[in-house]
Amino acid sequence: MSQPRRGQGPMLSFTKMHGLGNDFMVVDAISQPFRLRPDMIRELADRHFGIGFDQLLVVEPPGLPDVDFRYRIFNSDGSEVEQCGNGARCFARFVRDQRLTNKKVIRVQTAKGVIELRVGRGGMVTVDMGVPELNPPAIPFAADRRKDVYTVEVGDETVELSAISMGNPHGVLVVDDVDAAPVGELGPRLESHPRFPARANIGFLQIIDRSHARLRVFERGSGETMACGSGACAAVVAGCLRGLLDSRVDVELKGGHLVIEWQGEGAPVMMEGPTASVFEGQLRLPGDQSPRRRKSTRQGDTRPGHNRQQNRHRQPATSKP
Numbered sequence: 001m002s003q004p005r006r007g008q009g010p011m012l013s014f015t016k017m018h019g020l021g022n023d024f025m026v027v028d029a030i031s032q033p034f035r036l037r038p039d040m041i042r043e044l045a046d047r048h049f050g051i052g053f054d055q056l057l058v059v060e061p062p063g064l065p066d067v068d069f070r071y072r073i074f075n076s077d078g079s080e081v082e083q084c085g086n087g088a089r090c091f092a093r094f095v096r097d098q099r100l101t102n103k104k105v106i107r108v109q110t111a112k113g114v115i116e117l118r119v120g121r122g123g124m125v126t127v128d129m130g131v132p133e134l135n136p137p138a139i140p141f142a143a144d145r146r147k148d149v150y151t152v153e154v155g156d157e158t159v160e161l162s163a164i165s166m167g168n169p170h171g172v173l174v175v176d177d178v179d180a181a182p183v184g185e186l187g188p189r190l191e192s193h194p195r196f197p198a199r200a201n202i203g204f205l206q207i208i209d210r211s212h213a214r215l216r217v218f219e220r221g222s223g224e225t226m227a228c229g230s231g232a233c234a235a236v237v238a239g240c241l242r243g244l245l246d247s248r249v250d251v252e253l254k255g256g257h258l259v260i261e262w263q264g265e266g267a268p269v270m271m272e273g274p275t276a277s278v279f280e281g282q283l284r285l286p287g288d289q290s291p292r293r294r295k296s297t298r299q300g301d302t303r304p305g306h307n308r309q310q311n312r313h314r315q316p317a318t319s320k321p
């Protein structure tokens with residue numbers, strides 16, 4: 001890991017937050033200029049040489065008439081993605097803490113649509129995560145037709161998983177014991193499996209009873225996290241599709257509990273959980289904000305989830321000045 005370049009650019013204010021230990025650097029890009037290339041995001045995400053976070057969340061002015069903010073999400077590998085459930089709850093708390101709004105029902109535009117955040121008491125936030133997408137091409141997942149459970153070859157193994165999009169792609173396996181689940185071995189192999197052309201978040205779901213479950217998630221672009229909000233939503237959808245869960249489920253993750261509700265196909269998934277604001281900080285951005293010339297001229301796909309390490313030529317994560 002190269003040492004972070006000494007900053008010569010402007011100071012950037014940020015807030016460190018988390019939802020059940022899924023942690024975020026949150027930036028108000030409305031009140032301050034903000035440009036970060038994927039390589040800079042990776043440096044800041046590093047838990048030894050940088051700030052350390054699973055995702056960077058960016059608050060931008062709305063791009064649609066009936067929306068309060070635009071919500072951009074970057075994984076620790078620098079890839080920009082479509083959804084972050086734990087991040088959405090922290091986003092709602094952040095924009096109120098920073099006095100960017102005093103609304104208690106906040107509509108935000110993500111890369112894949114509009115979600116609604118409802119601020120409750122004591123840092124609790126409920127998010128309408130939208131209607132889950134089950135049609136393979138829209139997930140995206142390679143399959144000749146839609147099924148509740150797919151059989152996927154992984155090396156010389158065969159696994160059964162559900163494929164669901166919550167705006168971002170998820171694969172969900174049902175296991176007997178999450179503590180014994182091969183998250184570290186199978187997670188990365190499925191995250192980058194060819195049947196998930198935009199990669200995927202991989203959930204390992206243990207059913208306790210019809211209204212209680214345990215879950216671990218190997219996240220796309222960040223590895224295993226303490227919690228994954230969109231992953232909990234996808235897991236409950238998978239459990240319901242398999243006839244294993246009822247419509248309201250307490251999901252226990254490593255970092256704590258989320259309550260997920262889904263009334264069935266065509267209905268949105270509702271997620272309720274806590275938020276925490278840990279500290280505020282400032283950093284001096286590197287002065288060199290122009291896109292860096294790289295030896296490899298490989299042009300990567302700039303769609304969410306496609307920005308892998310070797311693709312350095314994405315447009316920097318910028319907000320309109």
Ligand SMILES: N[C@H](CCC[C@H](N)C(=O)O)C(=O)O
Nearest residue numbers: 084085086168220228229230
């Ligand atoms: N790694 C995810 C984004 C963050 C999702 C997670 N932190 C959540 O709470 O939903 C992806 O690449 O789609």
